Amino acid sequence: MRQRNTKIVVAWMLACMVLIGVGCSSTIPKSALAMSPQALEVRQMQTRRYATMDEAKLLSASAGLLQDLGFSIDKSETKVGLISGSKDRDAKDAGQVVGAVLVAALFGVSTPIDDHQKIRASVVTHPSMGATNVRVTFQRVVWNTDGRISRLEQLDDPEMYQEFFSKLSKSVFLEGHEI
Amino acid sequence: MNNMNRMTITVGLGMVLLAGTVCSGCASSKSQIMASDESQVQLRSIQSRAFDTTDRNKMLRTVMATLQDLGFVVDNADEMLGxxxxxxxxxxxxxxxxxxxxxxxxxxxxxxxxxxxxxxxEDPEPYQQFYASLEKAIFLTAHAVD
Known part of the structure; x- marks a missing residue:
């Protein structure tokens, strides 16, 4: 009984911490709008330069590629070179499932695990000096099995970007050069 | 056991009160729709800068590039509205x-x-950081506005 009471107290404390933490007392981190030291590196990873001034062609190829990758196009504004899209997908991770089952078996408590995610992407084209830069950025929101947000993150796996640009190069019949 | 239960309830209520107090500073209601903490004029000067250019398209594109540099995904843009x-x-x-x-x-x-x-x-610092990056990207000085 005593143990159960302790559990309830702990649960309350956690609930309150979540309320306090997620609620309104949060302020913007100092570095949120500052250029990070890795910004240049990240820019290089997310950008390729195509030897064409045909921005429309690159944009329409990008739209087609996003569709190939299962994204819905949410917005586009060709006059400033933007396409943004998103997709909702499953986010269950085998490792997490095994972990949750183990925790449940050992301690008799169920732990929430990642359930589904929304992946967002924006493609921005920028003509400059006889060529056009294409930059793509990805991010995602992951919800857990309790319906709460468990992750908010930028996706920065270099392979993902390489694959994106290799597919884009194929569809425009042009080689994308690193900047 | 009774004592224990009472303690649990007391601690629980205490926590709820504490959370309530912490959040009451920004209690949400319909008043939030038109609310801003700073005075309007002050806020405008914190959030705005003037640049010596009339090239709106270039400015929009540079803003988008700067946002991408800062780790944003661009959701939407409208050239006509700017x-x-x-x-x-x-x-x-x-x-x-x-x-x-x-x-x-x-x-x-x-x-x-x-x-x-x-x-x-509504804190000036993040905006200063944003405009510092934008200035560098567009090679123009950001002028403060009143």
């Missing part, structure tokens, strides 16, 4: 809307609004 909206996810959600419009004969006024989690950002 707006760009973007979201940064990095364990937090930061949403920015930037508007670009002509100011006088030779200037462009840029205004940025940021929203961090559920709050408007």
């Amino acid at each position: 707006t760009v909206s973007a979201t940064k996810l990095d364990r937090y959600a930061l949403r920015m809307t930037v508007t670009v419009r002509p100011r006088g004969r030779g200037q462009t006024l840029v205004r940025a609004n940021a929203q961090y989690q559920l709050r408007a950002v």
